[in-house]
Amino acid sequence: MIKKEFLDYIQHKERIFESIKKPRMGWVCTYTPVEIIIAAGFYPYRIIPVEDPSLANSYLDSNFCPYVRSCLGEALEKRPEYADNLIIVNSCDAMRRLYDAWRHYVQGAFIYLLDLPRDDSAKAIKYYQANLQLLIDRLEEKFKIKISEDLLSQAILVCNKTRKLLTELSDLYVKEKISLSAVEFLQIVKGSMIFPQEEYNILLEKFLKDLKKEENILPETSQIKNKSKILITGTVMDDLSMAKVVEDYGGRVVFVDMCTGNRYFSDQSKISEIKQTNSDPLRVLAEYYLRKIPCPRMMNLEKRWEYLLKIIKDYQVKGVIFYNLKFCDTSMFELPLIREKLQKNKIPSLCLEGEFASNNLGRVKTRIQAFLEVLEFAR
Template sequence: MTDLLQRGVRKLQTFEPFREVNNTFPKTAEILAWKQQGKPVFGWLCTYIPEEIIHAAGALPVRITGYSQEMELEDGNAYLYIDNCSFSRSCLQLGLRGGYDYLDGFIAGSTCDGARRLFDLWCTYVKVPFSHILTVPRKMTERAHELYYHQIQEFKERFEKFLGFQIKDEALRHSIEVVNRSRELLKSLYEWRKLDNPPIFGAEVLEVLNASFRMPKERFNECLSNLLQELSTADVRHTGRSRLMIVGSVMNNHEFIRAIEEQGGLVVADELCTSTRYWSDPVVLGDDEDPVKALARRYLNNFPCARMYPSDERFNRIIALARDFRVEGVISEIIRYCVPYAHDLPLLTSRLKEEEIPTLALDVEYGTSGSGQIQTRVQAFLEMLEAKRK
């Protein structure tokens, strides 16, 4: 399987720009060049923040993530305390140590306890010229949409005041098109994963997604178009012991998925805020519609995070995804202290059981590469899935 993985990577020449960005993040050449041109960079946290608004202002939206590997988090522990999730601790430590010292602002939502407190401590100790936190409703009702519309509108107005100019509707419409194009391309990438023998590994897809948060959108779209073109002609086809889906907490380290794939799992689908939940739904904008309204609708109705109510919305979409990608087993990875997902787990496991889809539940730390005990458990899970098939 390792040989196969290496062969696949070697053959995908168009993959390199993504890898380059991820290897050098947060200080990528493109971000630094952007700053050198005197253009602003704004960090955003969580998929409920409409990055189109940042893009429409001519600024570079960069998603706040932590270290790509599991790290000692001395500063993160000292500032956020040990019982906050390692994602927020990792992000904060990276911020405290100057990783994001180019940021002109930080935008977050009241999405979960970890995100709220990361925002609070970032503002207190890392400090940025502009900061804003939006109330993000947990419901998806009309009333909640109205509230979220006003939240986004308020954010836009504060942002404009900070920047000293107004973001025109035309600019916002253009940005919606650009980001929708990213979503469309990512959807095409995922279509390849539905094949019996996909030409791209799950770990590679996560690398592409990571790059999508860290590159100028136009450049990302160009690079992904090239990759899709290459995939259509590449003769690489991957096989695996079982078709798997990864669900759960935020994940950026593709090595975790690679470790599963090296054992023979074929990761064909994922339900993470760094994967399907990031790109799955486009912004649908009518000709005369207020673009902020369209953004509010899309961001609140998007494939829901475990924070949203009712949870069935998330579970139904996970099950639809599993059917669509012909998933045989689900691996749930939950970062310790990531409470929304931990609360959902018993209910989700029960729903998947009704669909006869077995679940492997893994408690992990953010950035884990999936070695050691995790490997042993994945191995046993794959054996169980094979036995079930027989």
């Protein structure tokens, strides 16, 4: 499957949904255990809305997270299938309010709030494992199903394969072995969150196989070596074309530390340990989700900084762009602390805010261009 065909396929999700027989289960946070959703016989669908956040202003304050307001606005406006079944992780205050508003205004058959600890201590892992068991119990009770350890182990393998394939694609992209833009790369990552993963793995594996054919590998002479390498970090990228702006003005996005980017797939759960030690798959999942690359809501700033600094060194990053949605308390709390550490390491940074609206891009173009000019001048 060549690139054009694959990208065209994943951008027409409505045609795919018509052929899917499984019921959909919506999710909104990458700390959601999609393995449990798959094991329960559902098709996990991440809600990445396109609706204007203002549609929900009558239900949530206008100074609330625009991603949360967009999710609610889309559910109220279009009443999609995922509105009936939804798992919300207690990742921030805005998500808790989304849970309240969804139950009251959207309603649905199964709306569940999953509590998530803020660290990866032994107590936190045990607590989260118990919460995952409660989620399974509720699913089994509500839908009259049985989620066995075998089904859960198989689902973990499916999700691990998705992460492995995306990691392989990321390596090819970063090393400029293939002709793939940052926007195209992020579209493929997004596709893995909204398509059934078993089917998507087959398509992505075939796509990668075609990409790695000798005639599709770029020769060394065609690879661009002089562009400033950029790390984008933040929450949710509401407009992927921001990455295009970076590339249009002479930058090269090498890593996207967001839950819609590399942070989604960069770790894998240790499924092999289940068979070797007879481990509980729920324990494996609890450890994976609490110990994966942390987002700003986790109480481990030093771990976040060590991880970001490693990315900067490994990928030879020349500048960091912070891109956070407005009113995101967790990311705004972290921002000045991480930025201070960047300054001490003499790494330039740029701070931008998003509103989950299509008219946001024009206001940041000039700032991105100026930032890249500074990086170019500093060479």
